Structure formats: structure tokens, C-alpha cells
Amino acid sequence: MPEMNLLEAIRQGLDEMMAADSRVFIFGEDVGKRGGVFRVTEGLYDKYGPMRVIDSPLAESVIVGACIGAAMNDTLPVAEIQFADFIAPAFNQIVQEAARIHYRSNGDWEVPLVIRAPYGGGIHGALYHSQSVEAFFAHVPGLKVVTPSTPYDAKGLLKSAIEDPNPVLFLEHKKTYRLIKGFVPEEDYRVPIGPADIKRPGEDLSVFAYGLMLHYCLEAAQTLAAEGVSVEVIDLRTLRPLDTDTILASVRRTGKALIVHEDNLFGGFGGEVAALIAEHAFEYLDGPVMRIGGPDVPAMPFAHSLEAAFMPSPASIAVAMRRLAAY
Amino acid sequence: MIDIKMPQLGESVTEGTVGRWLKQPGDPVAKYEPLLEVVTDKVDTEVPAPEAGILHEILVPEGETVRVGTVIARLTPAGSTVAAPAPAASPVAATVTASAAATVTAVVSAPPPADGRNTYLSPVVARLLAEHNLDPAQIRGSGQGGRITKQDVLRFLAERERQPSTPVPAAAPAPTPAVAPAATPAPTPAVAPAAAPAPTPAVAPAAAPAPTPAVAPVEIPADAELVPLTPMRRSIAEHMARSVRTAPHVTTVMEVDLSRVLAHRAAQQEAFNRQGVRLTLTPYFIVATVAGLQAVPVFNGSFTDQGIIIHRRINIGIAVALNEGLLVPVIPDADEKNLLGLARAVNDLAERARAKRLRPEETHGGTFTITNHGVTGSLFATPIINQPQAGILGIGAVVKRPVVVTQNGLDAIAIRPLCYLSFTFDHRIADGATADRFLATVKQRLEQWEG
Numbered sequence: 001m002p003e004m005n006l007l008e009a010i011r012q013g014l015d016e017m018m019a020a021d022s023r024v025f026i027f028g029e030d031v032g033k034r035g036g037v038f039r040v041t042e043g044l045y046d047k048y049g050p051m052r053v054i055d056s057p058l059a060e061s062v063i064v065g066a067c068i069g070a071a072m073n074d075t076l077p078v079a080e081i082q083f084a085d086f087i088a089p090a091f092n093q094i095v096q097e098a099a100r101i102h103y104r105s106n107g108d109w110e111v112p113l114v115i116r117a118p119y120g121g122g123i124h125g126a127l128y129h130s131q132s133v134e135a136f137f138a139h140v141p142g143l144k145v146v147t148p149s150t151p152y153d154a155k156g157l158l159k160s161a162i163e164d165p166n167p168v169l170f171l172e173h174k175k176t177y178r179l180i181k182g183f184v185p186e187e188d189y190r191v192p193i194g195p196a197d198i199k200r201p202g203e204d205l206s207v208f209a210y211g212l213m214l215h216y217c218l219e220a221a222q223t224l225a226a227e228g229v230s231v232e233v234i235d236l237r238t239l240r241p242l243d244t245d246t247i248l249a250s251v252r253r254t255g256k257a258l259i260v261h262e263d264n265l266f267g268g269f270g271g272e273v274a275a276l277i278a279e280h281a282f283e284y285l286d287g288p289v290m291r292i293g294g295p296d297v298p299a300m301p302f303a304h305s306l307e308a309a310f311m312p313s314p315a316s317i318a319v320a321m322r323r324l325a326a327y
Numbered sequence: 328m329i330d331i332k333m334p335q336l337g338e339s340v341t342e343g344t345v346g347r348w349l350k351q352p353g354d355p356v357a358k359y360e361p362l363l364e365v366v367t368d369k370v371d372t373e374v375p376a377p378e379a380g381i382l383h384e385i386l387v388p389e390g391e392t393v394r395v396g397t398v399i400a401r402l403t404p405a406g407s408t409v410a411a412p413a414p415a416a417s418p419v420a421a422t423v424t425a426s427a428a429a430t431v432t433a434v435v436s437a438p439p440p441a442d443g444r445n446t447y448l449s450p451v452v453a454r455l456l457a458e459h460n461l462d463p464a465q466i467r468g469s470g471q472g473g474r475i476t477k478q479d480v481l482r483f484l485a486e487r488e489r490q491p492s493t494p495v496p497a498a499a500p501a502p503t504p505a506v507a508p509a510a511t512p513a514p515t516p517a518v519a520p521a522a523a524p525a526p527t528p529a530v531a532p533a534a535a536p537a538p539t540p541a542v543a544p545v546e547i548p549a550d551a552e553l554v555p556l557t558p559m560r561r562s563i564a565e566h567m568a569r570s571v572r573t574a575p576h577v578t579t580v581m582e583v584d585l586s587r588v589l590a591h592r593a594a595q596q597e598a599f600n601r602q603g604v605r606l607t608l609t610p611y612f613i614v615a616t617v618a619g620l621q622a623v624p625v626f627n628g629s630f631t632d633q634g635i636i637i638h639r640r641i642n643i644g645i646a647v648a649l650n651e652g653l654l655v656p657v658i659p660d661a662d663e664k665n666l667l668g669l670a671r672a673v674n675d676l677a678e679r680a681r682a683k684r685l686r687p688e689e690t691h692g693g694t695f696t697i698t699n700h701g702v703t704g705s706l707f708a709t710p711i712i713n714q715p716q717a718g719i720l721g722i723g724a725v726v727k728r729p730v731v732v733t734q735n736g737l738d739a740i741a742i743r744p745l746c747y748l749s750f751t752f753d754h755r756i757a758d759g760a761t762a763d764r765f766l767a768t769v770k771q772r773l774e775q776w777e778g
Contacts, residue, residue, distance in 0.1 A: 001357060107665040183358055195686070201332075204478075245688045253335075255451045255477045286449045286477040327471050 001185050007177040009151035009184050010116075011040055013158040014078065016188070018048055021076060024162060025052040027067055028080030028116075037082055038118060038177055060090035064115060068098050071113040076162055084119035084171065085131045098167040099142035110165040114158070118174040120212055120262055121300040122311050125174075130300035130307075132263035137169050138239045138272070144168040144193055145239040149214040151182040153237055156191025164193060173211035180215060196243035198250070202232035205256035205287075205324050207317075208247060208273055210236045213260045219314035220321055229325045239269055247273060248281050255286030256324050260317055265293035287327040292320050328383060331400040333393050334374055336367050336687040343367045344392040344558060345399060350382045362400065366558055370690070371683045379405040392558075445472030455480045559652040570714045574630070574753040578709040581766050585725055585744045587776040599670060610669035612697055612722055613643050615772035617662045620695060623757075623765040627694050629715040630755045644693030644713060645673060647680040648703070654680045655713060657693040701725065707747040717756045720769070723747035 004012070018024045025048075026041055032055040035042030045053040056063045060081055067077035081087045087094075094115065101111050121130030138145045146161055146168055148154035154172070161168035199214065200221055209217045214235045221231035232250055236243065251257045257277050259270035270291040277289050292312050294300075300310055333343045346364035350356055361373035362382065380402045387399040448456065448463065452475050456463055459480075466483045468475040547553050556564070570576075588611050599606040620627040620641055628637040641662040644655040656676035661669065679685050696713040701724035710721045725746045732741045750766045 107667065195688075245692060249688075255449075282450050283454045284451045286451045327474070327476075 001183040003181055003183050004151055005178050006148075006151045006154050006172070006180045006182075007038060007040055009155040009182075010158055010172065011042065011044070012184070013155040014041065015044060015047070017076075017159055017162050018044065018052065022052075023074060024076045024078065025054065025070075026078050026080065027054045027056050027070075028063055029056055029058055029082045031055060031080050036080065038174065040116075040177075041080070060086055060088075061093055064090035064093040064098065064113075067113050067115075068093060068101070068111055071111045071167075072101070072109055076112050076114075078114045078116060078162060081115060081117040083125075083129050083131075083174075084117040084133045085128045087115075087117055087133055090115075091136070094137070094143065094167070094169070095140050099140050102166050103142055111167050112162075112165050113167045114161045114164075114170055115167070116170045116172060118172045118177070120173040120175060121307065122175045122212065122262075124302070124304065124307065125300070126302035126307075127299040132261070132294075134171055134239055134261075135263055135268050138269055140240075142166070143240065145171065146193060146237070147171045147173070147210040147239055148191075148237060149173070149176060149209075149211050149235055150180060151184050153191050153197070153235070155184055156189055157193060157237065159188075160190045160193050163190075168193065171211070175212050176215070179212075191237070193238050194241050194243060196237055196246040197235045198232065198246070199235045200231065200233040202230040202254070204230045204254060205258060205321065206232045206234060206247075206250040206254045207258045207260060207321065208234050208236055208270075209260040210239065211262070213262055213312060213317075216312060216314045216317055217260055220318040223314070223318045224321050224325070227322070229321065231321055231325075236273075242272070242276075244276055244280070247276060251277050251281045252284040255284055256327070257285075258290045258292065258320055258324055260292045260312060262294050262311060264296045265291055266296050268293050287324055290320055290324055292317060329378055329380070329402040329404055330398045331362060331374070331377070331402055333387075333395050333397045333399050334365065335395045336365065336370060336372060342392050342394045345387050345389050346371060347389055348385060349373070352382050352384050354382050356380060356382055356402070362402075367687070370685050370687050372687070376402060378402065381405075445470070445474040447474055449474075449477070451477050452480055455484075459484060557651060559654075563652055566714065567711050570711050573714060574712055575755060576709070576712060576751050577754045577759065577762070578749050578751045579759060579762050579766060580707055580747055580749045581763075581770050582745055582747055583770045584730075584774050585746060586774075588773055589725075589744055591776055595666075599667065602667065604667060604670045605674055606666075606670050607673065608722075608725070609645065609673045609697070609699060610666050611773065611776070612699070612720070612769075613645075613658065613661055613669050613673070614666060615769040616643060616695065616697060616720055617641055618772040619765045619769040621662065622768040623761060625757050625761065626718045626752060626765050628717045628756060630717065630753055635717075635756055638694040640694065642692050642694045644690075644696040644716075645676065646696060646698035647677050649681060654685065654690060655693060655696055656680050656685055656689050657691065659692060696720070697722065701746060707749045709749060710751050712751060712753055716753075718750060718752035718762070718765075721749035721751070723749065 014026065026044065028036070030037055031041045032045040032050060032053045035045065041053060063079050063081065067079045070077045081090065098111050098113055101109050117133070119132050119134070123130070134145055134147060137143055144161070144164065144167065146157050148157045158170060161170050200218055202221065207217050207221065214233070217233045221233050224231050232254060234246060234250055257274070259273045261268055261270055263269065268291075270293060274289045274291060277285070294310050294312070297310070301307055336343060344366040346366040348363045349361050350363070356362060356376040356379065358377070358379045359375045362376050363374050365372055365374055383401040383403045385400050387393055387397065393399065445468065446463070455461075455477065461480070461483070463475055466475050466479055469479055470476040545553070585608075588608065592606055592608065592611070596606050624637050625635060627641055628635045640660055642657050642659045643661040644657045647654050647656060656679075658664070658669065658672045658676065664672065676685070676689065693713065693716065695716055696719045698710050698719060699722045700708045700710070701722050704724055706726070707723045708721045710719045712719050723746045725744050727742050728745050729740050730743050730745065731738050732743075748766060748769060750762055752762045
């Protein structure tokens with residue numbers, strides 16, 4: 001099994017899907033000749049040509065809107081939004097159209113569309129290249145929201161997303177692109193959209209995270225293990241649909257829950273997980289359900305020191321884990 | 328050294344049987360490479376290696392059943408240079424963690440306030456105290472401000488269990504002498520041997536060393552043979568007996584005309600085939616059942632002494648017959664799926680149930696069950712409720728029968744595809760008239776099928 005980083009796993013997933021099915025094509029800003037700003041689509045333009053790896057105008061509404069139309073006409077588009085921060089102009093196309101067409105047509109029409117978008121901070125990207133947008137979209141029924149954190153999951157989930165008959169927003173944490181490496185099997189495989197994954201089993205408290213934060217949580221759990229606290233770390237992997245069974249089973253076992261995300265807390269995804277636990281595992285709780293998230297300030301600052309203060313870190317997560325364990 | 332533990336394969340699963348070791352001590356293993364097969368009463372599955380390395384030792388032989396969390400093997404991770412022999416390593420590790428744990432507790436748990444301790448009981452602690460009839464004053468709290476934590480209660484229970492100075496007499500040998508020869512994988516004895524934390528019977532006062540009522544050894548006549556119970560058979564037996572004991576079962580039957588459903592299926596079959604989906608009658612029955620449950624939500628519920636729990640989500644279990652028993656995979660949120668989605672889910676779950684490739688969680692969380700006993704020719708049956716659900720719908724065989732139909736005031740005899748629907752419900756939850764209202768809704772949805 002070759003080891004690769006998360007970016008390479010996504011590229012390989014795209015390549016294999018394009019080779020297997022001529023209906024798959026890529027549409028986005030600079031995805032063609034330049035190979036994408038992060039080089040995710042590098043080499044695909046030369047391999048599949050300008051009709052299947054298409055450079056779009058600088059207009060996200062067009063990227064998603066055109067892909068919806070194409071998806072309804074027997075193609076499998078993979079749209080790329082260069083940075084999740086730029087997705088706002090396509091909000092209407094995603095929320096009002098793509099997410100609703102299957103419902104609106106009483107199941108007659110499907111929109112097999114994947115929208116890839118790099119998100120998240122910690123890379124000195126400042127206000128317009130660091131945002132987390134999952135909470136806006138996880139709210140919308142009809143839209144699937146996927147947030148892989150390992151190369152294996154990223155490739156397997158991407159293939160499932162491309163094969164999914166309805167729209168999937170595929171959020172890739174840009175700091176994990178080259179930072180996170182892992183083994184990816186050579187044979188064809190899928191990771192289904194939906195199930196969460198227990199990345200580290202434990203007994204004393206349950207921690208839920210995704211994307212970069214998942215890795216920070218694993219690091220913090222390692223620290224806590226040396227202190228005698230056994231932390232279970234669960235990678236949600238898919239935010240919508242949410243694997244409520246795995247979340248509840250874990251909390252019912254440990255009695256304590258902590259949710260970690262980089263997005264700011266108020267109205268963030270962690271609130272949904274916390275509400276779920278409070279409603280369905282109340283009698284199993286042995287402590288308050290806790291959340292960690294970015295501060296409620298308008299955006300990620302540019303200065304290194306302020307950016308570091310914004311991002312939850314393995315150290316700040318470990319502090320919360322200790323507090324919850326001692327409660 | 329990494330401990331490989333018996334995994335928890337689903338929420339309600341407490342133990343697993345080692346089916347087959349795929350690696351032997353000394354074998355190198357890659358990360359995620361299957362180490363062994365585990366058999367539970369619900370699913371068979373492979374346990375992958377958590378890290379790359381070398382399998383150091385196997386602690387639980389094939390055929391043996393152990394509780395979830397039991398260490399079943401040890402793995403030397405790839406990076407570690409010294410493959411220290413197990414016995415030497417473990418005491419050291421134990422000391423280290425123990426002392427580390429001690430320091431942590433010392434640092435964290437603030438001394439209880441002089442005037443008394445934090446008497447707040449968390450929901451789980453309150454529940455455990457009530458369940459075991461305990462007085463919180465008996466238990467020493469180790470949490471913040473002396474709060475009693477869940478761990479404190481569990482520790483207290485474990486200690487109390489150990490105390491009655493007359494321990495369980497080292498469990499009567501093998502329950503069935505006939506199967507003694509070591510070859511046969513001992514059928515997990517129903518008598519819990521000392522290891523299993525028996526469901527604490529409210530501790531018999533130490534005086535009488537109550538001779539554990541050893542399960543009477545089964546007498547096997549000379550001209551008979553004993554077939555050991557598979558985990559699945561044992562689970563079904565336990566569940567069925569418990570269900571009949573728990574809920575007063577009543578079955579009501581209606582006859583349904585499937586002309587429109589069959590016409591719709593004939594018209595749609597090809598379109599479904601083109602999407603790679605085989606269209607059977609089951610999805611139609613699911614749609615009709617969902618309509619019934621929406622009209623009479625009490626049957627999407629569970630009886631408890633505090634009241635009837637009515638589930639908001641409609642998760643339909645579909646009984647799938649296997650050679651060795653029965654599995655009930657669940658279609659979650661069946662009310663949110665259309666016919667195509669249901670057909671796809673039914674095909675997929677049934678196929679994987681037969682291939683024993685269901686994920687454990689896929690047999691959990693059902694709120695209502697459908698059993699299609701008609702496929703084996705049965706006209707109607709009185710199915711047993713899948714606890715803790717409120718009802719189960721049995722589908723009989725579809726048979727063409729002559730019936731009297733009335734058109735424009737004239738009676739005529741016509742040939743119609745008919746089938747019996749038998750609905751077994753928990754009489755604690757509702758009465759016959761309500762049950763018939765549910766069944767009539769199901770029938771009406773099927774008979775008046777439109778697109």
C-alpha cells in the first residue's frame with residue numbers, strides 16, 4: 001500500500017473516476033492548464049483534455065449553476081470552488097436549486113453533482129482564504145456535506161460522492177492537504193457517505209471532530225493517555241447525513257462528550273451534536289457536553305500570533321479534555 | 328506493545344467469539360490488515376490491525392467467547408526495536424500508568440469542601456443509583472468538589488460484588504458432559520463463569536453460601552444428538568422468548584387486493600432495471616406501512632412503565648431469512664425515501680445480510696418490522712414482535728383468487744391477486760380498533776396505489 005498525502009489521494013480518486021467513467025468532468029477556476037491553485041488537478045488536463053478538465057470564468061454562481069444543468073443531462077460534474085471563502089456567490093445555486101431539485105421534482109430528477117472546496121485556516125491565509133463554511137450548508141436538507149480528514153477516507157469518500165445521485169459538498173481542509181499522510185490501498189474501494197469512524201477508542205470521554213481538528217484531537221488524546229485518561233476520538237467524516245448512532249453509542253458508554261471544530265461556536269455544527277446528545281443520551285451523561293471552536297470574531301486574522309490564537313490547538317484541546325475528565 | 332481487544336460490534340453486543348485467526352504469532356501485519364474473524368450473534372466481521380507490526384501473541388484461541396474489551400492478542404508495532412517478551416513488559420507498564428493516574432487524580436480532584444461535598448448527581452449517576460438501589464452517602468466521590476462520578480459508582484458496584492466472601496464456586500465444569508472432548512468449541516456456557524460480571528442480584532447476605540443454581544445438565548438420550556447453539560440461534564431464542572414474555576401479542580388479519588401495485592410494478596420494472604435496481608413488492612409494503620405508521624404513530628413506539636415512547640424517526644426493519652437463522656437489517660428514515668430509494672436499500676441490505684456483510688449498526692435502531700413470510704408460501708402467520716417495538720407486519724403469499732366485485736351496481740366474479748396482511752401488535756400499547764385503523768391504512772395505500 002503506497003503512502004501519500006491527502007491531496008494526492010484526492011487527485012488519484014479524481015483520476016480513477018475519470019478513467020472509469022467518461023461522464024465525469026472537472027469545472028473550476030484554474031483547474032485546467034494550471035492544475036488548480038493547490039495542484040489537486042495537476043496532470044489531469046494533459047491526460048483528459050480541455051473538454052473534461054475545464055477552466056471556468058471567475059464566477060462561482062456559473063460554476064455551480066452550469067454543473068447543475070450538466071448533472072441533469074447525464075454527466076457527473078465535479079465542480080471546484082477555489083477557496084470555500086468564495087462559495088457565497090454560488091449559495092443560491094447550491095441551496096435553492098441543487099439541494100432541492102430531487103424533492104421538487106418528486107424524485108423524477110437527480111443532480112449527481114460534487115462541489116469540492118478547500119476550507120479552513122492555519123495556513124496564514126487571512127480573511128478570505130481561511131474560512132470554514134460547513135455550518136451554512138449542513139443546515140440544508142437535500143445536501144450532503146462531507147469532511148474527510150485522512151487520505152484513505154478522502155479518496156474513498158470522494159468516489160462515493162461522485163457516484164452519489166444527488167449533490168455532495170466535499171470540504172477539504174487545506175492544511176491537511178500536504179500535512180496528513182497515510183496509506184491508501186491500490187485496489188478500488190469506497191468509504192460510504194454517512195458512517196463516522198472511531199479513530200481512537202477510549203473509555204473516559206468521547207471527542208467528536210473532523211478535518212484538521214480531528215488530528216489535533218488525536219494528538220491531545222495521546223497526551224491525555226500519558227496522564228491516565230482514556231479518550232475516544234471519533235471522526236464524524238460526514239456532517240450530513242450525521243451518524244447519530246455512533247455518536248450516541250459512544251457517549252452512552254463514556255458519559256462525557258466534547259465537540260471540536262475550527263468554525264466559530266455560535267450556531268456552529270457542534271451545537272447540533274450537543275443537542276443530539278442532550279436529547280437522546282441525557283440519562284447517560286456524567287458531565288456537561290462541551291464544545292471548542294474558533295472565537296466569534298468576523299474572520300481569521302492575518303498576523304501569525306492572532307491566527308494562532310484563533311485556531312484551537314492540541315494544547316487547548318488537551319486542557320478541555322482534562323477539565324471534562326476531572327469533572 | 329499494542330493490545331488487540333475484542334471490539335464492540337454494535338451497541339447491544341457484549342461479547343464476541345474468535346472465529347479464526349488469520350495471522351499467527353511472528354507474522355508481520357500491515358496496518359488495517361485483517362488479524363482475525365469475530366463472530367457475534369448479529370454479524371461476522373474481520374478485525375483489522377490498528378498499526379503495522381508483528382503479531383506477538385494470541386491470548387484467546389479460536390472458538391472461545393470473551394467479553395467486549397478483553398485483550399485477545401498483542402501486537403509489536405513496526406517502529407519499536409525491542410520486542411520485549413510480554414511478561415517482563417506488562418508489570419512495568421502497569422506501574423507507570425498506575426502512578427501516572429494517581430498523580431493526575433491528586434492534582435485534579437480538589438479536596439472536598441470542609442462543610443460537605445458536592446452532592447450534585449449527574450443524570451447517569453442518578454440512574455445507576457436508582458437501578459442498583461444505592462445510597463449516595465455510601466459512595467466516595469472522586470470528581471470535582473467530591474462529586475460522585477459514574478466511575479465511582481461502577482467501582483463501588485464491582486467492589487461490592489467481590490466482597491461476599493463466598494465467591495461463586497468455580498463454575499460447575501462443562502455444563503454438558505456429552506460435548507466435553509476439547510475439539511468441539513465449547514458452547515458458551517449459559518452459566519456465567521466467574522469472569523463475567525453477573526447482573527448483580529441484590530447481593531445475598533453473606534451467611535448462606537447460596538449454591539449457585541447450576542443449570543441442570545441436559546440429559547441426552549442415547550439415540551439423540553446435541554447440536555450446539557450458534558450465537559445467532561441463541562440470540563434468536565433469547566429474544567423470541569423474551570418478547571412473548573414481555574408483550575401480550577394479538578394478531579389481526581386483513582385481505583388486500585394488489586392489482587394496482589402489480590400493474591405499477593410491471594410498468595416500472597424496466598425503468599428500475601435500467602438504474603440497476605430490482606423492483607420487488609417489499610418496497611411497496613414499506614411505503615404502505617409508513618403511511619399506516621404516520622396515520623397511527625403509536626405503533627412506531629415502545630411501551631415503558633413511564634409511558635409510551637413514540638419515535639419521530641421511522642426506521643423499518645426487514646426480516647431476512649438465512650440458512651442458519653434470521654437477520655433484521657434496518658432501513659433508517661424509510662419515510663424520507665421514495666420507491667427507488669427503498670428498492671435500492673432493500674436489495675442492498677438483503678444481499679449483504681445473506682453474504683454476512685452487514686455492519687453491526689445496520690441491524691440496530693429499527694422502530695417497526697416487516698416480515699415477508701409469503702415468499703416461502705405461507706398465507707398468513709402470527710409473527711412475534713421484535714422488542715422493544717410495538718408491532719410487526721406479516722406479508723402473506725400473493726395468490727390469484729376469484730372474488731366478487733361490484734361495478735355499476737352489478738355483481739361479477741373477477742380474478743384478483745390477493746394477499747393476507749397479518750399485523751401482530753403489543754396489546755399494552757393499543758387495542759384492536761386502533762390496530763385495525765393502522766392495518767386499514769396500509770391496505771388502502773396498497774389498493775389505491777398511484778405512482
